[in-house]
Amino acid sequence: MGIRDRVQSWGNLFVLSAASALRGIRDNIRAVVWQPFALNFGLDMQQVGTLESLSDLTKLLFEPAFGVISDALGRKRLLVLREVVVVLALLLILYAGSWHFLFVAMLLFGVSNSLVSVWSTLVAESAEPSQLGFVYSVMGACYTGAGLIGTLGAGYIADAFGYGVVYTAATVFAFTSLALVWLRLPETRREAPAKLDWEKTLTSTVMALNPPKELRGFYVAMGLDLVAFGMGVRLLSGMLNAGYGYTPGMIGIYTAAMTLTMAIAQVPLGRLADRFGYSRFMATSQFMACIMLGLMLFSKEFVVVVIANLIMGLANAFWMPAEQAWIAANVDPKKRAQALGSFSTFRGLLGLPAPIIGGILFDNFGFNVPILMNLVFAFIDGVVILAWVKDRPHQTQDH
Structure with a gap:
């Protein structure tokens, strides 16, 4: 039985796969052109980094509370909200008349991102415990595989027709994703809605610390991972656009190389992660990313950048299902959304200033310094994972 047949046989997971694919197209359309668009709008890299950090701040303020609300009231209504705010954010960018529109749009993207843990919880509740890594890898493969359409299309369309057409396409896919989630997404929380503990909701951000x-x-x-890549790779498209004249089309091609590798490799690697251990895969990912970053320090030639992003795609394929499966496997299932939200907030607080720092480093010292900082922190994080992160920490504590 092939991957497609297996996914269709899962029922709810087929709907989740379709939702992941639509979001992959929508998000990749936006991601490819966002930083070049902001630079073209008149911002510098420090200001772009500040907007990225603003989005992160919004995410970490709301995510623990949404986790508590989701555990009490269910997943679906919050995921519908997630789709609605993305539509509003894209419309603001599409009709932006000043930087204030971009400011509000990034706040809304932060709210949307704060609901990622609710999505991850719904996926976990739709999967067998022994297949968490595999199921997360299938969702990731659908997201990244379909995202290739957005990645390649956005770069070409921006070069040929301008940013307005790109954001119009993104908005159309956002409305389609909203319709699918609203009409077909299942509710996976089986218990009847519980009374919402407002005190717990309001203090959830503090508890995350x-x-x-x-x-x-x-x-x-x-948290170290977010610090590392927030300073470097997260700002890559803007830095290459501002420093080396990369067009949206070029950015789309190298991003597609990374996305294609992720889409191909995630499912088999998700299976292997379930078998051989999540922490080993996360450490391997960081060391592979160091190779990619080293290539970027060596040369900014387009061919080298494409090769580097192929390696980064493989590194991401090692990382993403392993990270999501680790946290899902090590928290109380009844409080999974709250735990995922708290984890994301803790991580986000550590990484919050990273995009601002990366933008300042680029504006003052050029491309190599933020990329070198990314490499150093990624290597340190790989060592930390090997030394300190165990696949079943509860069992270790018991012994």
């Missing part, structure tokens, strides 16, 4: 002892190594390692 004190993770359980056995999970602290994982939290710190994931």
Whole structure:
């Protein structure tokens, strides 16, 4: 039985796969052109980094509360909200008359991103515990594989017809994704809605700063990851556009190389992660990313950048299902959304200033310095994962 047949046989997971694919197209259309668009709008890299950090700040403020609300009231209504705010954000960018529109749009993207843990919880509740890594990898493959359409299309359309047509296409896919989630997405929380504990909801962000002892190594390692890549790779398209004249079409091609590798490799690697251990895969990912970053320091030639992004795609394929499966496998299923939200907030607080720092480093010292900082922190994080992150920390604590 092939991957397609297996996914169709899962029922709910087929709908989730379709939703992931639509979001992949929508998000990749936006991601390819966002930083060049902002630079073309008159911003510099420090200001672009500040907007990225603003989105992160919004995410980490709301995510723990949404986790608590989701565990009490269910997943679907919050995921519908997620789609609505993305539509509003894209419309603001499409009709932007000043930087204030971009400011509000990034706030809304932050709200949308704060609901990622609710989505991850719904996926986990739709999968068998022994197949978490595999199921997350299938969702990731649908997201990244379909995202190739957005990645290649956005770059070409921006070069040929301008940014307005790109954001119009993104908005159309956003409306389609909203319709699918609203009409077909299942509710996976089986218990009847519980009374919402408002005190717990309002204090959830503070509670996120004190993770359980056995999970602290994982939290710190994931925070270091966000610091590392927030300074460098996250700003890559803007830095290459501003520093080396990369067009949206060129950005689309190298991003597609990374996306294609991720889409091909995620499913088999997700299976292997379930078998051989999530922490080993995350550490391997970081060391592979160091190779990619080293190539970027060596040369900014287009061919080298494409090769580097092929390697980065493989590194991401090692990382993404392993990270999501690790946290899903090590928290109380009844409080999974809250735990995922708290984890993301802790991680986000550590990484919050990284895009601003990366933008400042680029504006003052050029491309190599933020990329070198990314490489150093990624290598340190790989060592931290090997030394401190165990696949089953509860069992380790018991012994």
